Every structure is written in structure tokens, then in C-alpha cells.
Amino acid sequence: MHLSSILGLNARFQLYSYPSNSRRGRKVAGSKLLTKRILRKAEIPIPEIYAKFTTQEDIYNFDWTKLPERFAFKPSRGLGGEGIVVVRKKATRHSSSGQVEWITTQRTRVGIEDLKLHGMDILEGAYSAGNVPDNAFIEEFVGRNKAFRRYAYRGTPDIRVIVYNKVPVMAMLRLPTRESSGRANIHQGALGVGVDIATGVTTHAVWHGNLIRFKPGSKRKLHGIKIPQWNRILEIATACSEPIGLGYLGVDVVLHPEKGPMVLEVNAEPGLEIQLANIAGLRRRLDRVEGLYVESTQQGVQIAKALFASSFAARVRAEAEGGKTVNIFEMIKIQGGQGQKIEVQAKVDSGAWRTSVDWTLAEKLGLLKESNILGTRKVRNPLGEERRPIIGLTFWLGGKKISTAAGVSFRGHLKKKVIIGRRDLTGFLVQPH
DSSP states (O other), X not given: OOGGGOOOHHHIIIIIIHHHBOHHHHHXXXXXXXXXXXXXXXXXXXXXXXXXXXXXXXXHHSOGGGOOSSEEEEETTBOTTTTOXXXXXXXXXXXXXXOOEEEETTSOEEEHHHHHHHXXXXXXXXXXXXXXXXXXXXXXXXXXXXXXXXXXXXXXXEEEEEEETTEEEEEEEEEOOTTTTTOOOGGGTOEEEEEOTTTOBEEEEEETTEEESBOTTSOOBSTTOBOTTHHHHHHHHHHTHHHHTBSEEEEEEEEETTTEEEEEEEESSOOSTHHHHHTSOHHHHHHHHTTOBOOSHHHHHHHHHHHHOOOHHHHHHHHSSSOEEEESEEEEEEEOTTSOEEEEEEEEOTTOSSOEEEHHHHHHTTTTSGGGEEEEEEEEETTEEEEEEEEEEEEEETTEEXXXXXXXXOOTTSSOSEEEOGGGOTTEEEEOO
16 A cells, blocks of 8 residues: 555545535534434435433433333444443343343343433433533444354444545445454454445455454454445445535445345544555545546446456555556557457556546447446636536556546547546556657
């Protein structure tokens, strides 16, 4: 992983989180209850909420005996998973006083009085930033999807998706462990497993900052896990951006065993350990989608798959140090819309940011079909402003396959019909004249 591609804390705030996120969006993301209200209105699936508590009277007046067998009790503004009590079943025997009790994911017994006291602590701000008064709520317990039962310890795994400019740029599966007490929190000892955006298949895994291959204490490989309903997960994560009011965000998605993907919460400043789990820098990916005009959620997912589609081995090779030397003028092979490949001479231009293709050539190759148009961009010319398409483009340079989002321009008056921009030259050394 190149150091220049890594996103640091200061750059995350100064370049992406602060300029891309509205004040309202940050306020919404800071409250789980407010986030859920807005997501429900936008028809984005979330776990069902059974109860909300804003005052002590709410806690005393609530009929705790009507709670289901399984639920999660949470603070609205809690940080890092603190203050969350997850109940997995009712106790078969009641307490000595005859009251109902439940068993948590940490195998402790809690009764109604315990839950009331915990609710009071939440309201008083015991788990919020700055210990300011908070609200509490009880929501549906999601449980483990069968795809993760062999890898997660007791709790519910989730998928963190980083979204920027309505494009899902990076993802990580978080698996609870015994050390994390069944919570999917990396800082408490959960596993972070990188996920290939294009396929939904896991690649690398990290635990306490170290790369690992197997689930701790077992021989179960953590790479090669296929996450179910991957396209849907990316779509609902991306769909959160607009209603919340965040251009740069982390979305935590859980996979309900029966109901499918649901959004658990949204973060305006998501953690950066996801880069290690993917052995890839966030900054490079964010730069690749900056400035794209994305019309829909589906288009955002399509762009992500076009830009970041690569096999496990190919991505490792791409991150290796060094690279092949290329000249300013190079013969490349372009893949057409029907799978055909043609050879053309291109200009390698490190002064240009984006790769671009002549309109006539793109049309000839069948690359201007609606299914291949990823978006549009504004272009100024002497006659005013116009929108030109951004297309999915696959080509081979120096024996390396490159999938990217390319601009389309009118280059009929020029000899070279393709310009290769610097964002597609990672791993290459350009030989000057």
C-alpha cells in the first residue's frame, strides 16, 4: 500500500468529512434515533424500534414484560458500542422474586430493574460524548445470518461501507469475537475483514492491527467468504447519503437472517482501519470518484464496480512497489461493448487527471450504450456548458488490465484518440521524451 494513497485523520476531516457533510447531516448522524427516523421516512430498511425513552417517567411507565425474547437496548448518542445491552433470549427460570429475566450475549442475567437502571444511566449521559443527557431506545435484535455463523462469536456481524459522492468506495466485514464480547467493534477486539467491492468476497483480515488468515483459535479461512445480497447492501448504504445530508459517510449494514440487509447506523467520520483490512488506501479511491456526477444509487454502485473491480491477486500486484516503464505514446488494447478488443495508440498524459476517449471511437466500440454510461460531467466550451458522458472502460497498458471510468470528448482533429490520465497510471513510470 503506497503511503500517498493512505487517508489520515486530518485529511479525512479537512478534505472530505467537513467540506462534504452539511451541519444538519453531522447532527443527524450523531443521533441514532434521528438517523433511524429519517431513514424510515426514506424507506431505507432499519431494525424495528420497540420503545423510546426521553424521560425517567418513560422508563417507569413502560411495560417491560411485553418485551420480546430478543432485543437490543441502546443509547442514542453512544460511542464505540458503549452502553449497548444485547439480549438473546428469555431466562427459562424467573428471578427469586418471580420477575422476568433475560440472558445477554455476554451470558449475564438481567431483570427489569437492571434494565431500568441502565436506562437511567443512558438518560443521564453515561455513554454520550461529554456526558451530556441522552435518549435511550430498544430495537429489534437482528442475529447472525447463516453465512457468518462459523466466523462470528455470538453477536451480530456488520458490514461497514464507506460512501463518497454517492459511490461506495470501500467495505469491511466486522466479525464479533470472544474478546469483543460479541460486539462488532474493531477497537474492542472484533475482526476486520476487507471486502472486494465488485464481488462481495472477503480478501484480507486484520486483528489488533495485524494481518491474519484464519479466525483466531481455528483453521477457518477468513478470505473467500461470499457475502449474500451484496448488491443490495451496497445500494442501501449508498442510498443513505442524500436523506441524511452526508457526502462522505460510513454506513453500518447488518444482514437480517430473514429480512435481509438493514442499516444499523451512520457515521459522519468513520474510522480508518478499513484501509488495513483491504490493504488499500482510501485517499486514492476517493480521488477517483471526486467530481463525478452520479444520478442514482444504482449508478453509484455501477461506478464502484467499474472502478474497483479486480481480483484478490490483481489488487495485491497493483499495490506492489515499483512498476513498468511506459512511453508517452503507447499501443493499448481496448475492450469493446461486445467483448471485442482493438489496438489503438494512446497518449500517456500525466498532466491529465482522467482518461478520455474520442466520441467516435467510443461509439464505434459500443461503449456509449446506456448500460455502460456511469454518469455525466459538466464541460465548458465557447458555446456555454454541456454534459458529457462518463463511461466504463477496460483497456490493457503494458500487459496490465485497467478498469476505469473514462470521459468522452471530441478528438477527431487529433491523431491520438485516447488519453490516459494519471489516476490510471498507478504502478507505472512514464518515460519522458
